[in-house]
Amino acid sequence: MRRRPGEGLRDRLRRRDPGYRLVRRAARLTVVASLVFYGCRYGLGDVTLATYALFGTVATGSFAQLPGPPGQRARTLLAALPVAWSLVAVGTVLAVSTAAASAGMLVVGFAVAFAGVGGPRLVGLANALQLFYILACFPPYRPDSLPARLAGVTLGVVLVALAEVALWPDPAPVGFPQRLAGAAGGLADLVDALADVLVAGPGAAEAAARRRARAARLLDGVRMSRLPVTARPTGAGRRDRAWRDAAAAGQEVLAVAGSLASRPDLPGSGDADLAGVLRRCAASLRRAADVAVRRPGAAAGDEPEWAGALPPSWRAAGPVRLRVDAAVRTLVDQVGTFATAVRIATGPGGRHGPRPPAPGPDPFWYAGRSTWSLYRRQFRAHLTPRSVYLEGAVRLAVALAAARVIAGVVNLQHGFWVLLATLSLMRASAADTRTTLRPALVGTLAGGAAGGLLLLVSPERQAYAALLPLALVLAFGVGPLLGLGWAQALLTLLLIVVFAQLNPASWQLAGARVVDVAVGAVVGVLAGLLLWPRGSGGELRRTAGAYLVTSGRAVERTVEALAGTADPRGAVDAARRAEALATASLVQYHAERHDPRLSHVDWDAVLAAAHRASHGGQALLADRRPGALAPWPGPAAALAARATRLCERYADLASQVARARIDRPPAPADPTGDVAREVHGLVRDGEDRPAVLSLVEVDSWLADLDGHLRRATATPP
Incomplete structure (x- = not known):
């Protein structure tokens, strides 16, 4: 069957950009950036307002990678506005000298990067917030322009937030609660299958093995290392901690159920009462899954309907049955932990469920703590040289501060581009940073050559005004799809198109871009080589x-x-x-x-x-x-x-x-089974x-x- 024209291109686009999220973002960014730049630069004739409105749009529309559905992302951007104002204000004041601006860059760079310890929203905002200080800390030193700068940033951020919900909004991503609910459903199917194995014998074991493999795959999907950055519940607050505990309890349920399923003496070893306990556990897991995704009729305050005590028949059981009963009791406890954690994550603040008997540790110690105390505890836990968060923050802060010193001392034209290159190209390990160096430099050189040729052929400002929407689409829509080299080339072209409209420009602007990116990239590589070069x-x-x-x-x-x-x-x-x-x-x-x-x-x-x-x-x-x-x-x-x-x-x-x-x-494992035989003897002698x-x-x-x-x-x- 012959393909229609363009069908192959669409297929490739779907593979590279599932859900067309990148295309949607590029379209929103193009509309908002064009609107604010044309309105401020040509409508109001204010270069400062236009510069900060455009970079506020680009910073939050492209460099910010935020979790959640469009409405949540919009609220996050608006909540970050006061932080953006303070960074622009600090940068404006410290632009008085290279020393002051560089010292500020060291402090701001570390603080903003280390703030990512608090959760995925702060991680997603980090690069955007860095840009607000970086742009403001370069000459000219003009404190009187601060109102225009703040107005421009506000205009850009607010319009990006509105565009998130009004212009081609992205479909809601699959969040952690949905993934966890799917895993809980898989665990419930496995526990039901184990109940069948207990009473039905060997014939049900194959179905249990298949369900065990499926539950393991679903639970693997909620491991932190398997999730995208924006989907990880790594926040310090009560909800994210409860989601992590629910996932941990799910892993425990799988471990206990797996050990049960792998027992050769399991089939037919139980009775209807014990199988009933397992079925109630499965029902509790399904109710918890409904609560996690807030399905209609699911009440967050419902207690799981499973029996806390095992049936009385255990008193007549032999060692094999005692081991099965003990495993089922552990399973019951873990299902209760899972359900409690889900209720904490989805319900109002405060304590859920009974406290453990003192003086044992409280697994849900955070349920009644204030948000501020939980964040303080998480930040304090990572204030150690053994934390990859702290290492990354120090590495980035030193690199940005060094780049700011070089840009100021050498008096590089458009030194802002040096720090932008360092921020964009630096990776967590020296090897990864070096890998980005060649395509970045080649792409920048190609984009600089194209931009320089354009400046030679058509120096009129009107031509660049007409090219701005196309340059935005290419830089933020096409470039990321084609790879790092293309992204740098098209970003270079966009910056030349923008700056040619802000101030008189010649072909030397393209050369300055190439030099600045090379300096920024080299600074990033050197920082990576000197500070924890092996990454994590x-x-x-x-x-x-x-x-x-x-x-x-x-x-x-x-x-x-x-x-x-x-x-x-x-x-x-x-x-x-x-x-x-x-x-x-x-x-x-x-x-x-x-x-x-x-x-x-x-x-x-x-x-x-x-x-x-x-x-x-x-x-x-x-x-x-x-x-x-x-x-x-x-x-x-x-x-x-x-x-x-x-x-x-x-x-x-x-x-x-x-x-x-x-x-x-590994050393030989200790023999098992002796304890069960001892307990059997104790029960036989009257222990009840x-x-x-x-x-x-x-x-x-x-x-x-x-x-x-x-x-x-x-x-x-």
Whole structure:
């Protein structure tokens, strides 16, 4: 079948720009930028107003990458206006000298970049906010022009916000709640299948295996490293923390359900009552999924309808059935954690659900905290040289300040372009920055040559006024689709078209653009070579190792706390802090070109092992008082000794991860099943307290951690 003309082009465009988001943005930006520039430059005859209105439009319309639907993005832009005003004002005042402007650039560059710790909206605004200070901090030093500058920025930002919702608005993106709801549905199907396996026997095991694989794929889609930057719930506030905890609980549900599904003695080992508990868990997961996406009829305050106690038939069970009962009880706890986290994320502020029995750690400690205290805590956690956020902020601030010094000392024409090049081309690692250098310089040279030729052929300002819409479409619509070299070439052409209308220009304007981009790119490369040149790779080794060590200690302290001999809170808090740094390093690592020296480790499996230890222990402590195992000192002491050996194995893996090479086979796993047989003997002798099953739950959790350690030490795919 023959294709109609243009059909192949449309197919390629769909592949490069799904949903035509880039095309929509370029169209909105072209309309708004043309309107403000023509109105201010030719309608009002004010060059300053036109300059700041245009760059306010470009900064927020192109450099800002904001999450959420159009209305939310528009509100974010309007909320950022006071920050933009303050940066323009500070830049205007500090433009008095190169020293003042460069010192201001160092402070502003760090503060704005490090603010990304607070969440994806701040990350998305960072480059736009940097531009407001950069533009204002260059000569001429004219404090009297500040009202016109602020008016121009306000006009540009407000019109971009209006265009977001009124001009070809983007379709609402698939957000984290929708992804998590899909994963919860997959988990519910898996739990239902496990109920079938319990009562139906081997015939239902194949369906359970298929559903397990599907649930794993869906949950993989809510991992931070798999999500686009704007879709990650990395904010410091209560909602984002609750979404992260819900995702962690989902991973725990999958781990427990997976361990159940892989048991050869599972088919036919249960009864109708136990299967009913699993079906109620599946129903609770589906209700939580409805709450997450706010489906009609879903009430955020509903308690999940599952029984907290197992059926009384467990008292007549053998060791196999006791292990199944203990796993189901753990599953029930994790489903409750998932549902509670979803209610916190979607409901009003305040406490949801009962507090854990003191003095254990509170998994939802943030539910009643103020937003300000949560943000302060998150920023303080990343004020360490081990944070990739802090490293990136320091690297960028030093590069921008150095570029500002060079532009001022050498007195480069249009020195603003030097810092724009540094901001646009700098990457998190020296290797990635070097990769951008060649196409950027070639593209800039090509665009400068085309612009210089244009200035020679037609120096009249009217010609550039007519070319402005076309140059905007090419720079922001076509360039990003074709790659970095084309993007730089077309951006260079756009800047020449704009500046030829602001001031008298000659072909030398094109040469100044090429020189400025070359200087800015070289500054970025040198900063990358001198400051953490390996990007996140070095920190990933250190933070992943620290997370393994603290998680191993948390395992040891958790079991000792349940045995009544230790306080787990310090170890749990340390594991939480290490998790934040390790997760940030892993997310950044996946965004960079991978270092071959780090390819000998399956980093996702390593962090999964640490995560299972940390969050599994928190889940055990959430619903059990410290000392819950103390009535049975013999089995409790055996479990504590096993946890100590597991802690040592976590520390051994951490020492290998720190070298980015796993070269020692894992130690033999401790035998399982003895605790279940002991508990069976206790029950047979008259023990009728359901809490005795906690011994089997802890035993199963430790066995699962052995499996995670073995997967982490396997050869990476």
